[in-house]
Amino acid sequence: MPVGLNSTDLDRLDEVVNIRRKVKRGDLLFRNGEAFTSLYAIKTGFFKTCVTTEDGREQVTGFQMAGEIMGLDGIVSDHHSCNAIALEDALVCVLPFSHLETLSRDFPALQHHMHKIMSREIVREHGVMLLLGNMRAEERLAAFLLNLVQRLHARGFSQSELVLRMTREEIGSYLGMKLETVSRTFSKFSEDGIIDVKQRDVRILDTNALTQLYNPQPCN
Amino acid sequence: MPVGLNSTDLDRLDEVVNIRRKVKRGDLLFRNGEAFTSLYAIKTGFFKTCVTTEDGREQVTGFQMAGEIMGLDGIVSDHHSCNAIALEDALVCVLPFSHLETLSRDFPALQHHMHKIMSREIVREHGVMLLLGNMRAEERLAAFLLNLVQRLHARGFSQSELVLRMTREEIGSYLGMKLETVSRTFSKFSEDGIIDVKQRDVRILDTNALTQLYNPQPCN
DNA sequence: CGATGGCTTGAGATGTTTCAACCCACGTGG
DNA sequence: CCACGTGGGTTGAAACATCTCAAGCCATCG
Numbered sequence A, B: 001m002p003v004g005l006n007s008t009d010l011d012r013l014d015e016v017v018n019i020r021r022k023v024k025r026g027d028l029l030f031r032n033g034e035a036f037t038s039l040y041a042i043k044t045g046f047f048k049t050c051v052t053t054e055d056g057r058e059q060v061t062g063f064q065m066a067g068e069i070m071g072l073d074g075i076v077s078d079h080h081s082c083n084a085i086a087l088e089d090a091l092v093c094v095l096p097f098s099h100l101e102t103l104s105r106d107f108p109a110l111q112h113h114m115h116k117i118m119s120r121e122i123v124r125e126h127g128v129m130l131l132l133g134n135m136r137a138e139e140r141l142a143a144f145l146l147n148l149v150q151r152l153h154a155r156g157f158s159q160s161e162l163v164l165r166m167t168r169e170e171i172g173s174y175l176g177m178k179l180e181t182v183s184r185t186f187s188k189f190s191e192d193g194i195i196d197v198k199q200r201d202v203r204i205l206d207t208n209a210l211t212q213l214y215n216p217q218p219c220n
Numbered sequence C: 001c002g003a004t005g006g007c008t009t010g011a012g013a014t015g016t017t018t019c020a021a022c023c024c025a026c027g028t029g030g
Numbered sequence D: 001c002c003a004c005g006t007g008g009g010t011t012g013a014a015a016c017a018t019c020t021c022a023a024g025c026c027a028t029c030g
Helices: A007-017 A097-106 A108-134 A137-154 A168-175 A179-191 A207-214 B007-017 B097-106 B108-134 B137-154 B168-175 B179-191 B207-214
Strands: A019-023 A028-030 A038-052 A058-065 A083-096 A161-163 A195-198 A201-204 B019-023 B028-030 B038-052 B058-065 B083-096 B161-163 B195-198 B201-204
Touching (some): A028 A038, A038 A097, A038 B108, A083 A097, A137 A179, A137 A201, A137 A207, A168 A179, B019 B038, B058 B108, B083 B097, B108 B168
Antiparallel strands (some): B028 B083
C-alpha cells in the first residue's frame, strides 16, 4: 500500500495484518455493544452491517465485500454500535486499532489512508441518505444494482451479471422498503426488459435504462 | 483539549486554530466540488449540510451547531461532496487539514480525537439511515426534536424550549418528508399536547411522550 | 403598508405496505 | 433417490401513509 519502506518498516506493517479470522455464513464478526478492539479488512466473503432498535426493527447500513473495511463505528465509544454478519463464509484480516494508530503516526501514507477510508464511509452514507430520503422504489433498486455491479466489476467480475448474496428482505431493509416491494420492483424491471432475474441471479440487460432511472434527467 | 503539553506544543496547536472565518446567514462555507483544504469547527452559528443530484433534488445530511466539525466529506477525494450553508450568521475556526495530520502524528490524543470525530459522524449517519428507512413521520419528527434539544441542552440551553433555525422544508429534507407533512405533524403534536409550536419557537411539554413515539416499546 | 417567504390546512391522488395465498428451489433424511 | 419440509420469493387486492396541488394565512422587513 504505502511506498518507500525498508524491511523493518514492512515487518511492523506485517504485524498488524497477519491476524486472520474465519467467519462462517450467518455468524457475527462483531455485535452491537461488544468492546471495540480492531478494524476488519475483508479478504474473501460478503457481509452486511445493521443497526437495531429496542423494539426489534433492523436497518441494514451496508453490504461489504472483499477489500472493504468494517468496524469504524466502534472507534467513537470503544464499543461497536452495529452488527456485522457474514452472508457467506468469509475470511477477514483483524487490524488491532491501537496498532494502527501507532503505526499511522510513523507512516503518513497510512495515516492519510485511514482518514480517507473514514471519509469515504461518510460520503457513502450521504448517498444512502439521499436515496432513502428522496428516491422512489425503482430508483432505489436501480441505484443499488448499479452500485453493486460497479463494485464487483472493480474486483474483476462481470459488468452485467451478479449473484445477490442477500435476501429480498435484506435488500429491502437497506433500501427502506418491504421485501414485497423489492420483489415487485425486480419483476417490473424484468418485464421492462431491463434485467433478467432468477432468484438471486441477476443479469443486467440495459445498464443505460438503470442509470436513467437512478439519475433521471431534469425535464427541460 | 489534549493534556500534558509544553508551551511550544501549545503554540503549534494554536497555529492550527487561530484562523477564523465569518459566514453570513445564507452563505456557503464550502460547496460541492470545491477543493478540500480544511475542516471547520463551528464557534457560533448554525449550519446545514446537503447533497444534491443533477436533477435538482436536495438531501439535507445534517444540521451542525457550535462545537461540531464540518468538512469530513472532503478528505476522501480532496474535494467537498456537499454544501455547507449557514442558517444564521456564524463564526468558524478554519483547521487546515494537512496541519492537522502533521500535528496528530505528534499528539496521539489529537490523533485519537480526530478518529473519534469521524467515527461519531459515521454512527450518527447510521441513526439517520434507521430513521429514514424504518420510521414513520411522527417518529422521525420526535427523534429530530429530541436530538436537537439534547444537543442544545449540552450547550447550556433549555431542555424544553428551542428555536428552530431551519425551515419546514429543510426539516423535511433531512427527515425524508415533504414540508406539508412536517407541518401537519407539528400540528398533530400540538393538538396532542406534546409540544407548543409557534412558527419556529417550540416548547416541549411532554418529553416522555416524544420518547415513547420515537422509541415505542415492543408490544408484549 | 404592501410584498414576500414561510407556514398551515384541506381534499384527492399516488406509491408503498399489509395481509394472504401460493410457488419454487434447495437440502435433509428416510 | 425421492419426498417432504422450510425458507425465500412472487403476486394480488385492499388499506394506509404520505404526497401533491391548491388556497389561504401570518410574520417579517424593506
